[in-house]
Amino acid sequence: MTTEPQAGAKALRPARTNATRQKLFDASMELIGERGAANVTVDEIAAAAGVSKGTVYYNFGSKSELIAQLLRHGVDILKARLLDAADGRDGRDPLLAMEAMIGQAMDFMAEYPSFARLWVSENWRIPSEWQGTFSVLRGELLEVIAQAVESVAAAYPVDDSVSRGSLETAIFGACFVVGLDRQTYNPERTRDQSVAAIMAIMRGYVLKEAAPRG
Amino acid sequence: MTTEPQAGAKALRPARTNATRQKLFDASMELIGERGAANVTVDEIAAAAGVSKGTVYYNFGSKSELIAQLLRHGVDILKARLLDAADGRDGRDPLLAMEAMIGQAMDFMAEYPSFARLWVSENWRIPSEWQGTFSVLRGELLEVIAQAVESVAAAYPVDDSVSRGSLETAIFGACFVVGLDRQTYNPERTRDQSVAAIMAIMRGYVLKEAAPRG
DNA sequence: CTAACCAAACTGACCGGTCAGTTCAAATAA
DNA sequence: TTATTTGAACTGACCGGTCAGTTTGGTTAG
Numbered sequence: 236m237t238t239e240p241q242a243g244a245k246a247l248r249p250a251r252t253n254a255t256r257q258k259l260f261d262a263s264m265e266l267i268g269e270r271g272a273a274n275v276t277v278d279e280i281a282a283a284a285g286v287s288k289g290t291v292y293y294n295f296g297s298k299s300e301l302i303a304q305l306l307r308h309g310v311d312i313l314k315a316r317l318l319d320a321a322d323g324r325d326g327r328d329p330l331l332a333m334e335a336m337i338g339q340a341m342d343f344m345a346e347y348p349s350f351a352r353l354w355v356s357e358n359w360r361i362p363s364e365w366q367g368t369f370s371v372l373r374g375e376l377l378e379v380i381a382q383a384v385e386s387v388a389a390a391y392p393v394d395d396s397v398s399r400g401s402l403e404t405a406i407f408g409a410c411f412v413v414g415l416d417r418q419t420y421n422p423e424r425t426r427d428q429s430v431a432a433i434m435a436i437m438r439g440y441v442l443k444e445a446a447p448r449g
Numbered sequence: 450m451t452t453e454p455q456a457g458a459k460a461l462r463p464a465r466t467n468a469t470r471q472k473l474f475d476a477s478m479e480l481i482g483e484r485g486a487a488n489v490t491v492d493e494i495a496a497a498a499g500v501s502k503g504t505v506y507y508n509f510g511s512k513s514e515l516i517a518q519l520l521r522h523g524v525d526i527l528k529a530r531l532l533d534a535a536d537g538r539d540g541r542d543p544l545l546a547m548e549a550m551i552g553q554a555m556d557f558m559a560e561y562p563s564f565a566r567l568w569v570s571e572n573w574r575i576p577s578e579w580q581g582t583f584s585v586l587r588g589e590l591l592e593v594i595a596q597a598v599e600s601v602a603a604a605y606p607v608d609d610s611v612s613r614g615s616l617e618t619a620i621f622g623a624c625f626v627v628g629l630d631r632q633t634y635n636p637e638r639t640r641d642q643s644v645a646a647i648m649a650i651m652r653g654y655v656l657k658e659a660a661p662r663g
Numbered sequence: 664c665t666a667a668c669c670a671a672a673c674t675g676a677c678c679g680g681t682c683a684g685t686t687c688a689a690a691t692a693a
Numbered sequence: 694t695t696a697t698t699t700g701a702a703c704t705g706a707c708c709g710g711t712c713a714g715t716t717t718g719g720t721t722a723g
Contacts (some may be wrong), residue, residue, distance in 0.1 A: 242511045246603055255697085255698080268646060269574060269575060270574065271487060271570075271571075272487055273485060273487035273488050273496065274487050275682065276681085276682060276683080277682080278683095280684080286698080287698065287699045287700060287701090288684095288699090288701095289571075289685095289686090289687090289698070289700070289701095290697080290698055292683095292684075293686080293697070293698070294467060294697095295681085297684080298684085298722075309714060320564060322645075351571050351573075352574065355569045355570070356485075356569070356570045356571075356574075357485075357570075358482065358568075358569075358633075359565075359566050359569065359629045359630075359632070359633045360484065360485060360566065361483055361633060364520050370634070373634070381460075388671080389454065394649070394652075396645065397642075397645050397649060398642040398645070398646065400635060400638065400642075401642045401643050401645070401646035402626050402646045402649065404626065404630045404635070404646070405623045405626070405627050405647055405649070405650075406644040407626070408622055408623050408625070408626020408627060408630070409569035409619045409622050409623045409626070410620065410651075411621050411622070411626065412551070412619070412621065412622020412623070412625065413615060413618050413622060413633065415573045416573075416618045416622070418573070419572075419575060419683095420584070420587070421614060421618070424612065424615055427615075428611075428612040429615050430610070430616070430682070431610065431611050431615070432611055432612060432616045432619040432650075432709080433619055434653070435608070435611060435616065435619070435649075435650045435651075435652065436619075436646075436649045436650050436653055437649075437655035437706090438608075438652075438653030438654075439648070439649035439650055439651065439652030439653030439654070440649050440652075440653070443562075449626045451693075462699065468679095469672080469673085470711095490707080490708060490709080492708075493707090497715080499676045500673080500674090501673060501675060501709095502674080502675070502710090503672095503673060503674050503675065503700085503711085503712085504673050505710080506674075506709090506710070507671090507672065507673065507674095508672090511709085512709070512710090530718080
């Protein structure tokens with residue numbers, strides 16, 4: 236195996252390395268998102284990143300590990316945005332916070348469509364090479380959604396016959412699919428239309444138009 | 450290229466051929482759904498079907514064409530079920546018909562999880578080998594959903610600010626994702642929970658609890 | 664009845680090419 | 694000095710597609 240840089244010492248790593256890793260993330264996100272992990276070669280990724288093949292193995296050790304870290308990278312970005320959207324509305328109407336989060340999700344899908352494609356392509360495989368990675372990352376994202384749903388349920392009367400978990404999954408899934416479909420098949424649809432369609436789930440969950448904190 | 454059987458003469462083809470094609474559909478649906486189209490070899494498919502590799506090429510001409518016909522095959526089954534669920538409730542409450550359809554979709558996902566995985570894995574790739582196939586099949590399925598939504602909109606007051614297309618896409622996507630998630634991560638969730646979560650979209654779309662044909 | 668015949672269906676060894684992963688000496692930054 | 698990158702060569706496994714030959718089931722001729 237090639238000599239890897241100290242894996243845990245991200246902070247100590249020189250800027251050059253981080254720049255290289257970023258270039259590799261960008262290049263592989265694009266290629267893998269479009270054509271699928273199995274249909275992209277390491278040589279292609281290296282070339283697209285303007286880097287040699289050896290550098291890929293020096294930095295990541297394997298193609299599989301590169302992809303695992305790519306997934307983690309993308310989720311970190313998405314999570315940060317969702318939390319930011321929620322925090323920005325702290326103390327306000329939880330339904331508006333939810334709407335802001337879904338809007339952020341749509342923006343993310345528009346900005347990183349390849350990440351979304353990679354996610355849906357590999358997420359439900361069994362057993363996947365990245366099963367553990369997906370399990371953890373999926374949990375983190377659902378946690379963010381769960382918090383937002385919880386806030387809504389605390390402020391509004393909701394339909395308790397609907398299972399929280401299933402509801403969160405439906406929102407999660409609808410975000411990915413609506414976002415991806417807009418990219419692929421219906422570019423004419425607006426961000427707001429997409430958000431409104433997904434928000435229908437929440438309007439169906441909340442029982443009546445009671446005022447928040449009612 | 451190997452000599453293919455007359456493509457249009459399905460009726461004339463001996464039973465042996467149709468049996469072979471069915472075995473190949475079953476085997477490849479399973480393998481490709483689990484591991485992805487690119488990670489399954491034609492040899493494996495042939496072996497799993499209890500048939501030689503040459504037979505695959507005799508019947509389908511290429512791996513790509515096998516998968517295209519596999520997609521068509523699965524959609525035919527799903528469409529038939531959805532239409533059946535809708536027809537079975539003809540003249541009744543369109544919301545109940547919708548609920549029946551979503552229930553059928555859940556059943557389908559449970560029975561053919563591999564098809565659902567194949568679909569989400571390859572659907573949003575650009576450009577995909579099966580782009581044309583997906584475009585057509587996606588349109589057919591959305592058409593069925595659109596009809597059901599139309600019936601609801603005709604019988605109930607609905608939120609016209611929500612774009613029909615986006616709504617249908619959200620339902621479509623939620624069905625796949627909720628169904629797959631149940632298979633992969635949450636087998637303890639019941640069919641009814643899943644249906645209820647997806648139906649929240651419709652309850653959010655309908656304005657009040659007006660009686661049908663109001 | 665049955666032997667000869669035929670085309671469709673099927674077989675599986677084989678070929679040409681591809682790719683992930685490895686290695687390493689030389690170059691280049693910090 | 695030391696960490697990082699380069700570039701090119703190499704390997705060994707794997708895979709899609711091909712093709713010459715075999716089996717099967719039915720039809721026809723004698």
